[in-house]
Amino acid sequence: xxxxxxxxxxxSASVGDRVTITCRASxxxxxxxxxxxxxxxxxxxxxxxxxxxxxxxxxxxFSGSGSGTDFTLTISSLQPEDVATYYCQKxxxxxxxxxxxxxxxxx
Amino acid sequence: xxxxxxxxxxxxKPGSSVKVSCKASGGTxxxxxxxxxxxxxxxxxxxxxxxxxxxxxxxxxxxxxGRVTITADKSTxxxxxxxxxxxxxxxxxxxxxxxTQLVPSSYWGQGTLVTVSS
Numbered sequence: 001x002x003x004x005x006x007x008x009x010x011x012s013a014s015v016g017d018r019v020t021i022t023c024r025a026s027x028x029x030x031x032x033x034x035x036x037x038x039x040x041x042x043x044x045x046x047x048x049x050x051x052x053x054x055x056x057x058x059x060x061x062f063s064g065s066g067s068g069t070d071f072t073l074t075i076s077s078l079q080p081e082d083v084a085t086y087y088c089q090k091x092x093x094x095x096x097x098x099x100x101x102x103x104x105x106x107x
Numbered sequence: 108x109x110x111x112x113x114x115x116x117x118x119x120k121p122g123s124s125v126k127v128s129c130k131a132s133g134g135t136x137x138x139x140x141x142x143x144x145x146x147x148x149x150x151x152x153x154x155x156x157x158x159x160x161x162x163x164x165x166x167x168x169x170x171x172x173g174r175v176t177i178t179a180d181k182s183t184x185x186x187x188x189x190x191x192x193x194x195x196x197x198x199x200x201x202x203x204x205x206x207t208q209l210v211p212s213s214y215w216g217q218g219t220l221v222t223v224s225s
Contacts, residue, residue: 001169034211036152043202043215044144044152055213087152091211094157094166096142101151 006099023088032092109133111216124191129203136184137161
């Protein structure tokens with residue numbers, strides 16, 4: 001099975017900072033990579049699919065990039081409402097797998 | 108609009124089974140994939156498996172093979188996830204989510220808490 005590894009597992013940044021989260025697949029998955037945001041006590045929300053396509057309604061400060069095995073989620077200017085845990089998920093086959101998550105906090 | 112409504116919380120004994128339902132409204136039920144994802148307290152998201160109702164084919168994460176069964180009833184637009192041989196480590200919130208080949212899990216159910224306790 002393909003493993004998905006996220007880093008860092010947590011980070012603390014100031015409002016307005018640029019934040020980058022990485023996700024690495026153990027094998028190539030083309031661009032079949034999604035990012036989700038889960039706020040405390042809430043249902044996960046799809047942010048990005050196909051590695052870089054923003055889901056409707058998601059603020060433009062979120063962006064995704066990458067292909068193959070290495071992917072990034074970037075928040076261009078961190079806002080207080082972005083406090084959440086972020087997960088990547090691969091979906092290039094019938095077996096979907098999540099990364100371990102990255103918890104983002106405000107410094 | 109698309110809605111996924113899950114069944115209510117369950118408390119189960121170790122060794123028993125639980126069956127959680129996920130009723131979909133809006134859109135064409137059979138054409139989409141329904142995934143099941145669980146989240147243990149304080150832990151991350153864990154994909155368990157999925158079904159594409161129009162194909163009637165389910166795929167499962169290796170970890171749950173033999174213990175989970177995902178089914179779908181097209182007549183009622185409802186998907187089910189049954190987990191057997193429950194143990195305390197299965198205590199978690201279980202979510203269903205709808206997606207496609209190109210856009211995974213864009214809609215989620217509200218979650219169902221399953222507590223396994225003697």
